[in-house]
Amino acid sequence: MTVNRSEAWNAALRLGAYYSALFMAVGIQLPFWPLWLKHHGLDPSQIGLVLASTYLVKCIVNPLVGHLVDRRGERRRPMVWLAVAATVTWLGFTVADGFWPILLLTMVSVGLWSGIMPVGEALALMTTHRHGIDYGRVRLWGSLAFIATATLCGRLLVGHSPDVLVWMIAAALALTALSCAALPDTRVAVAERGAAPPLRPLITSSAFLLFLAAGSLNAAGHTVYYAFSTIHWKAAGIADDTIGLLWSEGVVAEIMLFALSGRVVRRFGATGLLLIAAIAGIVRWSVLGLTCEVPALAAAQILHAATFGCTHLGAMHLLRTVPAGLAARAQGIYAAVAMGVVPGLMSPVTGHLYETLHGHAFFVMTGLSALMAVAAFYLFRQRTAL
Template structure:
């Protein structure tokens, strides 16, 4: 086995393990919170905490990694600690204790993501790997995990979910350990490159805004889609399949990502993602019939898949390697942390008062993201910003 194949297999295993945990957690964790006696507003606040912890964790981790170079060891430490802390949920009851454990566990877990993306994108460039074909193994694992967890939740009480997620996090720890030392990026002589010129650049700010609005528009879906569909009489197996179907569409996109990115580029991918968000959230806010939902879920390939590919390749093309971990950390903190974190409490109140109508507000966010994506595509020439 040559080095290129070995690196691809190890990165694919990392994504598979990481998204096994995500597939068990994301669709069904609100049911665990509901089983603990929390209402929609409290669930919204807990979900907000999972995002807001990224504001502190991701930039700090990215700063340290850009200074010292190694990515594998911090990922291993974060994954192992997240696994241990997650088990505290088995002993936790009440809003405040659950919130405290959430901040600790998710803070550690979320620190892994920007490091893994930075490592993968740099190795993809260095060894001429197709990032999308590495990342699709995460999506496939998400599908399998969501289906299996949905089936499990039809026959087992919600507390079993804690153990499922903990086991998946343990597998993630193993996958981080398996990353070879050759994938550690050595510290560079220009590691002290200041990030402020990038953070002040209008195109980078527009990019963060587009990514933030797209991420925030998913908050009602992630927090309340399962509860909303369950209330409409849809069974757990079908809900798992609906989640999985969206990710199957995403996988198909990632399988051809090299061609797609080459044809469209990051700017157009972000435009497509926000335009699809307008349509998808309008549909989910208007219907609960399974055939209609199945059609709407295909748009996940655009609202998430195109957005993710657009963001990763924007950073690769627009940001120098010496700032890559910090740029990924900033994306994680702002677009994956602050934006959905601030929106989640509002999402809880919206769903509490409007039910499925809360998705229509998410459609309005996509309209704003679409306008900014058009502006970004017009102002960025595809070259490095700093």
């Protein structure tokens, strides 16, 4: 494959801008949105239900968007419209009050937002393959943006109302819309789509089912962390800016992994990375369940490079083996099941777990990581593409 360096550089720059804008929004919403929910009177069980809706809506939106995108062959234009709609609906949180209005608005706004991601990953994988770009080195710009926004947001919240989060997330989503409009217009040709294999053999294969199981258990294993770590650490007396640094620190390690992604994937393989992620999860969640001492938390947060970074790299490199005409649907199914249904069903349980067990709820996540290790081990033994 002949690579035009100028075109490759241009494509990498556009993808980097997209990931930066997208993960600016994630860097604000993921660590700190539970504080906004709590500020508006929601108790831990209600927070768990609201966050569960953000997962469960993916099981409808992502496969539907993936189906429509694969049918039309376009990638960029649907992403732009989804980002614009997500920006407009997110501003509804400026007037939303009470559990039910917040829940319904969450389902709409996050549904639109989540629809962008699997299509963006399909576009990114096709573009990086076409131009010979290292996917991890493009994706790391999203992690850098996450760090910057999580750190700055943590500092901004010191002495300020959580209501400012609504405007910050809406602004980041507007930037995401602009960055989507600048993406390479990567499409699947009509002839290629017509020749694509049917979906059923993929979704019934043992390798794909083990892959979904490993990814689902990993995502479910992060639910207590995403929903209640900020609240738990704040209750333990840790300052908002320190919490922002703890979130950011894990992503620094993730960035280092992504910067070396080519070597790491060649050394361990995609399935080997999933197994590493599971073992790291057992250690990480056990530490978070045992203590709120900042030095111990800081050490455990380094393992985010494995629990999230290795899982993501492994998943994306496995999904790269799917035929181009199925790429958006495969991404949609993975996002719907592993990032939607399973953690969505787990989230209401995490609210109850945190109410009853508090920090010891992290030990349940340790058990889920152990189950992930079993699925990843059997997938590793198969040594096959999807």
